Every structure is written in C-alpha cells, then in structure tokens.
Amino acid sequence: MSVFTSAQAAQDFITAGNAIVTAKSLVTGRHFTYRVKAPSGGTPTSLRFVSVLTGANNERDYEYVGTLNEGGHFRHGTKSRISPDALSVKAFAWVWAALRAGTIPAEAEVRHEGRCGRCGRTLTTPESLESGIGPVCEGRE
Numbered sequence: 001m002s003v004f005t006s007a008q009a010a011q012d013f014i015t016a017g018n019a020i021v022t023a024k025s026l027v028t029g030r031h032f033t034y035r036v037k038a039p040s041g042g043t044p045t046s047l048r049f050v051s052v053l054t055g056a057n058n059e060r061d062y063e064y065v066g067t068l069n070e071g072g073h074f075r076h077g078t079k080s081r082i083s084p085d086a087l088s089v090k091a092f093a094w095v096w097a098a099l100r101a102g103t104i105p106a107e108a109e110v111r112h113e114g115r116c117g118r119c120g121r122t123l124t125t126p127e128s129l130e131s132g133i134g135p136v137c138e139g140r141e
Helices: 007-014 087-100 126-131
Strands: 018-025 031-037 048-053 062-068 074-076 108-112
Touching: 007 018, 007 087, 007 126, 018 087, 031 062, 031 087, 048 087, 062 087, 074 087, 087 108
Parallel strands: none
Antiparallel strands: 018 031, 018 108, 031 048, 048 062, 062 074
C-alpha cells in the first residue's frame, strides 16, 4: 500500500471514480477501508458513492454509508444501514474534511492499494504510485 503525502493527490484519487482507500489512525492503530465509486451509466458527474468494508471479502463486503455530492461535501446516506454515529462514518467525514482543507491529519495515514483510482489497473511508475492515478487515466476527466 502507498501512503499519500499530498492532500490534493488523495482527494483526486478518492474522487477518480473507482477508488479503494484506507484511512488509519496513528493514535489507535485502527483503520477503515472505503470504496468510493462514480454512479454507473457513463454520465459524467462529480457525485460519488462511499461504502465501507464490513466483512472479510475485500471485493464484495462493502456497505453504503453516504455520498460525496457535486460540491465535494460528504453526506451520510439516509438509506445507509450504518449509523451516522458509527466510527467508520465519523472517520471518513473527519479525514475527508481535512483533505478538503488541504491537509492530511498528522494523526492519520491515507493509503491506496496500488491500483488506479479510475480504472483499477495495477500502478507501476513512481509518479503513479504517489498519485494513485495511472498515466493513461491522468489526463481523463
């Protein structure tokens, strides 16, 4: 896993359309893995659906928690079965707010697993590993 050193790179990765990101507390050691996806259908939009990993299968065991809306603000989903008071929801909201403010919290690490946040291909170049976006996807919107 690669640790983001830039808040902007982390934001760009998370909103790329097909991102899996892990936020880890350096204080407690606890971590949560999130999948942040664009709506299906091919219509360009900045809306993203946020889900948290809740089971052992890290491909399928994600539960919807909310959205990143067109303005980039995180909102807990009214249809989420996970409470807005759940630690996983609060952790995402806290990390996302810090990233939007231009910082990575000193008490946290934000990581990606080495796959492009847009297409899911394995990242191999140092620049891609740093940004979380592959060279082919870098110029795409």
